[in-house]
Amino acid sequence: MKGNKNQARLPSPPDIRLRLSRWRTGKAWRTGTSGQGITPLKVIYTGLILTGVLVIITFVSLSLGPAKISLRDVLAWVTGFRPVDQTAWMILFKIRLPRILLAGLVGFTLSLGGVVFQALLRNPLAEPFILGVSSGAAVGAIIGIVFGLGFTFGVPLLSFMGALFTILLVMGISSRHGGLESSTLLLTGVIVNAFFTAVIMFFISTTSDARLHSMLFWLYGDLSQSKYVQLSICLPLILIVSCIIYFFSRHLNLIVGGEKSALQMGVEVELLKWVSFLGISLITGVVVAFSGIIGFVGLIVPHLMRMFLGPDHRQLIPASALGGAVFLIAADTLARTIISPSELPVGVITAFLGAPFFIYLLKARGIQWTQS
Amino acid sequence: MDSELILKGVYFAYDRQWCLEEIDFELKKGEIVGMIGPNGSGKSTLLKIMDGLLKIHKGEILLLNKPMSSYIRGDIARRIAMVPQESTFRFPFSVFEVVLMGRFPHLGLFPFEGKEDLEIARQSMQITDTLDLAGRSIHELSGGEKQRVLIARALTQRAQIILLDEPTSFLDIRHKVEIFEIISSLAETQGLSVVIVSHDISLAAQYCHRIVLLNKGSVFKTGEPAEVITADNISTVYQCPVLVDKNPISKTPRVTILSKRGEAEKEKP
Numbered sequence: 001m002k003g004n005k006n007q008a009r010l011p012s013p014p015d016i017r018l019r020l021s022r023w024r025t026g027k028a029w030r031t032g033t034s035g036q037g038i039t040p041l042k043v044i045y046t047g048l049i050l051t052g053v054l055v056i057i058t059f060v061s062l063s064l065g066p067a068k069i070s071l072r073d074v075l076a077w078v079t080g081f082r083p084v085d086q087t088a089w090m091i092l093f094k095i096r097l098p099r100i101l102l103a104g105l106v107g108f109t110l111s112l113g114g115v116v117f118q119a120l121l122r123n124p125l126a127e128p129f130i131l132g133v134s135s136g137a138a139v140g141a142i143i144g145i146v147f148g149l150g151f152t153f154g155v156p157l158l159s160f161m162g163a164l165f166t167i168l169l170v171m172g173i174s175s176r177h178g179g180l181e182s183s184t185l186l187l188t189g190v191i192v193n194a195f196f197t198a199v200i201m202f203f204i205s206t207t208s209d210a211r212l213h214s215m216l217f218w219l220y221g222d223l224s225q226s227k228y229v230q231l232s233i234c235l236p237l238i239l240i241v242s243c244i245i246y247f248f249s250r251h252l253n254l255i256v257g258g259e260k261s262a263l264q265m266g267v268e269v270e271l272l273k274w275v276s277f278l279g280i281s282l283i284t285g286v287v288v289a290f291s292g293i294i295g296f297v298g299l300i301v302p303h304l305m306r307m308f309l310g311p312d313h314r315q316l317i318p319a320s321a322l323g324g325a326v327f328l329i330a331a332d333t334l335a336r337t338i339i340s341p342s343e344l345p346v347g348v349i350t351a352f353l354g355a356p357f358f359i360y361l362l363k364a365r366g367i368q369w370t371q372s
Numbered sequence: 373m374d375s376e377l378i379l380k381g382v383y384f385a386y387d388r389q390w391c392l393e394e395i396d397f398e399l400k401k402g403e404i405v406g407m408i409g410p411n412g413s414g415k416s417t418l419l420k421i422m423d424g425l426l427k428i429h430k431g432e433i434l435l436l437n438k439p440m441s442s443y444i445r446g447d448i449a450r451r452i453a454m455v456p457q458e459s460t461f462r463f464p465f466s467v468f469e470v471v472l473m474g475r476f477p478h479l480g481l482f483p484f485e486g487k488e489d490l491e492i493a494r495q496s497m498q499i500t501d502t503l504d505l506a507g508r509s510i511h512e513l514s515g516g517e518k519q520r521v522l523i524a525r526a527l528t529q530r531a532q533i534i535l536l537d538e539p540t541s542f543l544d545i546r547h548k549v550e551i552f553e554i555i556s557s558l559a560e561t562q563g564l565s566v567v568i569v570s571h572d573i574s575l576a577a578q579y580c581h582r583i584v585l586l587n588k589g590s591v592f593k594t595g596e597p598a599e600v601i602t603a604d605n606i607s608t609v610y611q612c613p614v615l616v617d618k619n620p621i622s623k624t625p626r627v628t629i630l631s632k633r634g635e636a637e638k639e640k641p
Contacts, residue, residue: 256462264423
């Protein structure tokens with residue numbers, strides 16, 4: 001080959017031959033082991049720590065509320081060390097526990113949605129509501145409230161139908177030749193959101209009785225109506241979708257570097273987008289139906305986790321989901337205790353605490369999200 | 373020699389207008405093909421078509437003697453690696469993590485890389501001189517460093533065909549030569565087939581076995597560097613007067629741009 005002669009005379013890039021010969025023989029050499037990447041062990045480790053925090057916050061939250069029940073009592077009853085006080089037991093397991101568990105599930109879902117949408121849309125402002133799920137659900141819920149339906153089934157059912165309708169509408173508008181275009185999706189979501197917000201405002205302006213209070217509470221996120229039956233509807237769906245999403249976690253890593261590049265490296269991009277957008281919107285619709293619109297969780301928690309754990313989705317996804325659960329349980333505990341015996345909508349707390357904390361982190365650590 | 377990739381009468385249009393017309397192309401095992409042509413002549417588009425990223429409107433593409441459409445993306449990714457012109461990472465992945473992504477098409481259901489994958493990534497970084505950058509965030513790198521990281525990622529993919537879209541555009545002369553050296557060594561020793569889009573015609577002439585000169589979406593001329601790179605061809609296609617002589621060392625064509633200023637200097641007594 002003609003190459004050889006030239007190369008000998010080139011003002012030598014000296015060690016290329018050496019490097020290549022090593023590559024060919026496959027000889028190992030150990031240098032620069034920094035930036036090792038994510039290992040299963042790291043993921044399990046992070047998962048265990050966050051699960052630990054989740055358990056602790058659950059117990060702390062159980063013991064807090066208008067009726068004074070100490071943490072020690074709770075632990076003693078749960079572990080069977082002491083005979084149970086029936087009234088307290090009722091408060092714990094009929095009122096507080098379902099609410100805590102639902103808060104956990106809602107937080108879990110919203111942050112999971114946030115982390116996935118931020119990756120798919122490659123947009124730092126993305127959150128699970130960005131495609132209009134929340135406003136669609138809100139219109140459904142408010143219609144339910146106007147017609148005086150109950151909060152256990154009637155309102156959630158209408159709200160879920162509203163969410164589902166919105167997802168199908170937005171995805172239908174933005175799909176072209178079987179492909180979903182991310183920027184079109186984003187724009188359609190924003191526009192549908194604006195339209196439904198107008199509808200919501202219309203209903204609010206024309207309602208004046210006690211239903212107005214219900215509406216506003218629903219709009220700011222309210223977990224006070226939690227029941228076990230709601231959990232049993234949410235849980236299986238959320239579990240299934242989370243597993244599917246986790247299977248796609250390394251695909252999401254690649255899609256962050258651009259859809260074309262991901263496609264080139266073997267990601268079935270369109271399939272991934274359809275499955276993720278639909279799956280996330282579905283579980284978001286379900287939890288929103290039961291909890292109302294709780295903002296900020298889906299935005300803050302993924303950013304927070306990314307700042308501390310790095311951007312690899314194989315670790316980021318479980319960490320964000322668990323972190324979201326912890327965050328929302330804590331926020332809801334505050335919501336129901338801070339002006340006890342009265343209550344605040346939990347969305348007020350998440351925004352009230354979340355926004356300043358987020359700004360502090362932004363200033364202190366930098367968001368590490370650049371255009372280049 | 374075996375043909376790795378064959379394009380037969382390929383037509384492609386972005387909108388109504390043909391962007392590529394009647395393209396015939398063949399890539400043999402161990403061959404380095406340089407693709408040159410002015411901006412907008414369809415070089416990058418053709419590269420994407422070779423990778424099956426764009427759907428062609430007429431003609432056919434054969435990858436290892438089977439139609440491109442019979443492969444799923446993962447299969448293509450194990451056979452063809454691409455170094456894009458540019459890549460934007462919205463999250464601060466470390467250089468090592470980015471290179472490791474090249475293993476994606478080789479991983480099974482278990483979503484984590486094994487020891488062997490780490491080793492392959494490390495070797496690719498050693499070759500491209502990016503090992504020192506391993507722990508750095510991809511955002512902190514200069515254009516040239518990033519390009520070398522992307523090349524390392526493509527090597528990590530361990531494909532038998534590598535397509536490079538202007539890989540040397542941000543590189544300094546040392547690293548520019550190194551990239552060409554690496555490519556030609558891999559082609560020689562591993563039988564890798566390479567298509568490289570380059571604006572550095574003289575350098576491409578030194579390393580490529582064959583040159584494809586594109587003009588307005590069709591092949592203007594193809595053949596050995598000395599046949600294609602002539603003052604006539606280059607001046608016509610690029611619409612810029614050039615002088616082509618022989619590189620005194622490698623005896624390959626060397627292109628000198630005839631600038632107005634240069635002409636003026638020559639006129640001076």
